[in-house]
Amino acid sequence: MLLDTPWTLIFDDGLDGVVVLDPNDPIGESSRVKGQRPGDQPYRLEFVDGHLIVGWEEIYAVDIASGESTLIGEATIFVPAAESDRAWLIDYSGGRIGSGGLQVWQVSVFGEVLTTPVEIETSGFPAIGIPGGLAIESDSGISILDPARGSVVELGSGASFISDVTVGRGSALAWCSDPCDEFHVTELISDVDQVFSHPGQRLRFVARSARFSGDGRYLAAPTESGDVVVFDRETGRAYVAFGTPDSRPASIRWPPSGLELFASVSSQDGLSTTLAYHRLGTGRPETFQVSLTLGSTFVVVTEDEARSFLAASTG
Secondary structure (H helix, E strand, C coil): CCCCCCEEEEEECCCCEEEEECCCCCCCEEEECCCCCCCCCCCCCEEECCEEEECCEEEEEEECCCCCEEEEEEECEEEECCCCCEEEEEEECCCCCCCCCEEEEEEECCCCECCCCEEECCCCEEEEEECCEEEEEECCEEEEEECCCEEEEEECCCCEEEEEEECCCCCEEEEEECCCCCEEEEECCCCCEEEECCCCCCCCECCCCCEECCCCCEEEEEECCCEEEEEECCCCCEEEEEECHHHCCCEEECCCCCCEEEEEEECCCCCCEEEEEEECCCCCCEEEEECCCCCCCEEEEEHHHHHHHHHHCCC
């Protein structure tokens, strides 16, 4: 046994399924997922209300308990919603991102249409859902969009990138502007803007990479040189939680609750993956290597949820 954690990681395999990896006994088990297929969509795998959301053109929700897949809508792509039980569908009339007219609407994980499809005009990309709307990233900054009223807030200037949103401790958006050597955490109601950078040297963060903890207090952001910086919104302190093997940039995720941080780093040859596990407030992270090719996208679920998914899977 390598770790003592109740969490299990589900990785996108980059093709048509997932690899389930238990950090306590790192043997990967693969499973096909209906609706998952190769592509360069921005979100390949999200965990929403007990379901894995996957796909493009045809968007599916897979009940992790039963393994049953439901077609929840037809659209170019999906992006996560701020609410915990739904997703935004983003549809371009030209069939690919940026081509033709744009419609957006929300659906539940059961395929129920929750909002009327609305045509919007933007030169940017609807990157993530926020309470009551969408955040749009573009070459001229970030717009906060209420689909019924249009753009209501503008953030930043120049090419900007959105990472994550939280509703914990007040709704806040994590974003950066090129060259992404500092991160902004902007509260969407009060407009309070906190800014942090690497505490030791001016390093670039990986754009679109930062993730909020489940309670919204902490934001973790990996740098291009392999450090993972954690920002505490309550104290304003930023510190390096750990560095990755070979100083390669990491993909990171928090579990839905608790203060455990997981990171995944692919080897240079792509044939193995190093996983790092760090509990905030403790010392150095625990790391181990698995001889598996894993995608950069993963979600964190409980051991019981992972077992149920594998038991129900027919792949």
